[in-house]
Amino acid sequence: xxxxxxxxxxxxxxxxxxxxxxxxWVTGPVSEPPLLWTALIVFLVVAWFCIFWGMTSxxxxxxxEITVARGSDRLPMWLCVAALLVSMVLPPLISxxxxxxxxxxxxxxxxxxxxxxLMTILVIRRRPWAAWxxxxxxxxxxxxxxxxxxxxGLGLVGSVVWVTGxxxxxxxxxxxxxxxxxxxxxxxxxxxxxxxxxxxxxxxRIQVQRALAVAxxxxxxxxxxxxxxxxxxxxxxxxAEGRLRDELRxxxxxxxDVREALDAARRRGAMVTMFDxxxxxxxxxxxxxxxxxxxxxxxxxxxxxxxxxRTSPDERVAVTVVGRASSTLGLSDEDSVDLWREIExxxx
Numbered sequence: 411x412x413x414x415x416x417x418x419x420x421x422x423x424x425x426x427x428x429x430x431x432x433x434x435w436v437t438g439p440v441s442e443p444p445l446l447w448t449a450l451i452v453f454l455v456v457a458w459f460c461i462f463w464g465m466t467s468x469x470x471x472x473x474x475e476i477t478v479a480r481g482s483d484r485l486p487m488w489l490c491v492a493a494l495l496v497s498m499v500l501p502p503l504i505s506x507x508x509x510x511x512x513x514x515x516x517x518x519x520x521x522x523x524x525x526x527x528l529m530t531i532l533v534i535r536r537r538p539w540a541a542w543x544x545x546x547x548x549x550x551x552x553x554x555x556x557x558x559x560x561x562x563g564l565g566l567v568g569s570v571v572w573v574t575g576x577x578x579x580x581x582x583x584x585x586x587x588x589x590x591x592x593x594x595x596x597x598x599x600x601x602x603x604x605x606x607x608x609x610x611x612x613x614x615r616i617q618v619q620r621a622l623a624v625a626x627x628x629x630x631x632x633x634x635x636x637x638x639x640x641x642x643x644x645x646x647x648x649x650a651e652g653r654l655r656d657e658l659r660x661x662x663x664x665x666x667d668v669r670e671a672l673d674a675a676r677r678r679g680a681m682v683t684m685f686d687x688x689x690x691x692x693x694x695x696x697x698x699x700x701x702x703x704x705x706x707x708x709x710x711x712x713x714x715x716x717x718x719x720r721t722s723p724d725e726r727v728a729v730t731v732v733g734r735a736s737s738t739l740g741l742s743d744e745d746s747v748d749l750w751r752e753i754e755x756x757x758x
Contacts, residue, residue, distance in 0.1 A: 426457045433520035438512040445507035460531045490540040497544040501551035519564045526569020533576040649676045660686035665702045671709035682717045689721030700756040714749045729753040
């Protein structure tokens with residue numbers, strides 16, 4: 411985007427300079443030289459202002475993303491007004507400086523190409539309506555001063571073609587820039603999704619490794635003994651099964667203290683069920699550490715025979731721990747609840 415802009419700027423600079431240099435080659439009579447030279451200077455100053463205005467700030471944005479119609483591309487309104495005034499004043503000013511018989515010479519008709527170039531610059535600098543207004547003024551003056559047929563043959567058609575081509579060029583360039591932005595957004599989204607998938611795969615890999623570390627020795631012992639395990643080994647197998655379920659169902663709730671408390675609860679005969687249903691998504695590691703510490707403390711003090719640990723979608727409660735007494739006591743489900751602990755989201 412910047413390179414195209416720089417090339418267009420250099421083309422505008424070279425072309426306006428060429429037109430002024432060509433107009434300076436006076437090959438015929440001039441009745442008012444000061445008017446002619448004033449017109450040349452005014453045109454050159456306004457044209458170069460339109461080319462260079464805001465270019466310094468624009469070049470400082472090379473490392474930024476491409477944006478369509480940046481503020482540095484759009485000319486200020488006062489410069490557009492100055493360009494329109496030049497398009498209205500320049501043709502009669504030059505005609506007044508040159509005798510009637512020489513008004514079709516190249517040094518007398520250069521303003522047709524010059525104003526066409528100026529209006530083209532306005533289109534490139536994101537002022538199309540001002541450019542087309544100036545083009546309408548440009549189309550009117552030569553026809554009044556020279557006549558329709560001579561005006562068309564002396565460059566008026568070419569000037570209109572320049573402005574039209576610049577309009578289509580900027581439209582295509584803006585569309586390409588929008589497509590590039592959209593492609594960049596899609597690429598960033600795809601990269602984010604790929605990174606998230608990679609993180610999930612690493613997390614699953616870690617979970618599988620932990621599961622193998624927990625269940626591997628018990629499985630190896632079971633195979634080696636043909637399933638004939640001692641009572642302690644059966645307890646270890648039951649605890650290993652519980653660990654495996656914990657790693658699969660609630661990995662974000664686990665740390666060393668929570669795992670130790672879960673093992674202790676199972677060794678005393680409690681049945682522990684854990685569910686992480688996404689209630690902890692978006693929490694920082696410091697907040698998870700606080701929740702895990704409170705969960706471990708709750709599990710150490712629990713004496714229930716059945717423990718249910720579930721993350722909560724509630725805005726206030728992060729984890730709910732429910733303990734139930736043995737159903738053999740003849741109590742209903744509501745009466746058998748002997749532990750209800752809500753762990754709230756930590757502040758910050």
